[in-house]
Amino acid sequence: MSMLIVCPGKDPENWVKALENQHPGLNIYVYPEDHDKEEVEFALTWNHPRGLFKNYPNLKVIASMGAGVDHITQDPGLPEDVKITRIVDEMISEDMSDYVLSQVMNHIRGLHEYTKMQQEKKWDRFQYKRPKDTKIGIMGLGVLGNAVADKLNKNGFQIYGWSKTEKTCDNVTSFHGKDQLDEFLENSEILVCLLPLTKDTENILNANLFDRLPEGAYVINAARGQHLVEHDLMEMIDNGHLSGASLDVFREEPLPEEHPFWEHSKINITPHIASLTNPNSVVAQIVENYERMKEEEPLKNKIELDKGY
Incomplete structure (x- = not known):
């Protein structure tokens, strides 16, 4: 054996x-x-x-x-x-929670923008959001989703969650199934994808879903690259409906050098390191x-x- x-x-x-x-x-x-x-x-x-x-x-x-x-x-x-x-x-859950929190804070404080401004030697300021005024929607309320929700809640964010079947998560306003997806998306100023990859969730992050998010919403995908329709994301960012995205996973890894994500000013890339x-x-x-x-x-x-x- x-x-x-x-x-x-x-x-x-x-x-x-x-x-x-x-x-x-x-x-x-x-x-x-x-x-x-x-x-x-x-x-x-x-x-x-x-x-x-x-x-x-x-x-x-x-x-x-x-x-x-x-x-x-x-x-x-x-x-x-x-x-x-x-x-x-627990270590994987903690690391994923820290990653999502860092990406959320990076977004609401505009740190990604300030990094670009430093490279341009540009001195400017803009208004930021505070956690208590920020609604975060988490797609997927499994082990990782619950851990992320708990971390974000402890840091003062308003947390909404969505799953395929009904689930109860402390300090989370929960939705489930296709019938409740729209109401969930309406409350997702920052959308975090932590879904398992199945035939039902593949390509779920698409133009139709993005269109139902609030204008200026931000997307974080730390699940699987196959959840995301890449062209739809870039189109919705470029037309102004989405403010940007943080992506840790991709359809092809390593991300090819010629991929347009590398050069997109409103897409933040990490090389599948959210939790190792x-x-x-x-x-x-x-x-x-x-x-x-x-x-x-x-x-x-x-x-x-x-x-x-």
Whole structure:
């Protein structure tokens, strides 16, 4: 019985060391090194090659290295009956909350504009907004959405939330379903996307949705690049309906050098760093699920494959 690590483009060394420290004697293979595919029952992965896992006849569990699982669920070649798990970690939630708060504050205080003015040696001032006067709408009220809502609420913002199904979140005015989406958007001066990526949420950040936001609204996407229709965003910024955007995720990563986002003065770019998984922080839950698999016990943080999250 072995564990396989598959993370093309990432250095797996820290994961291997953390797993060995947590579970001495665990037999670990790192793709694409030579190994016996029949031995592998548990895979730990991020952005595996599509169709890879159908070559493992005894695979029982595929564990994501992060909070997202769309990089797994969108593979049409997954083995039948395989279970998929995700990471739930306080450090990831805290880091995401800090990221969103920093982008919100950057926007309402105009710090991005002042950075550009410094480069132009331009001395000017403009009025800023205060947290208590700012309405923030969060799309997605899962673990990360709740953490972000709590952080923003503690900093004095008015918080609104929207999810596919009804959810209750402390200090959040919550909406759910398509029928309540318009009312949610009307109260979103800053829109934060933290939705899981599914067939229903792909391309949800589009011109039709942007048009229902208040004039001058600002968009923060820290979920997945496939949520956003890029042309629609730029068009709505350029026509003045949106004031700008902060983007941490993109359809193609790294963002190609020729992409127009790089040169857009009202789009703030970060390279998918809103929250990074620390192997030492999460390895215990991975090993616990490995042991649960061996004992045929229920797995922790298992996703519902039909929902995609």
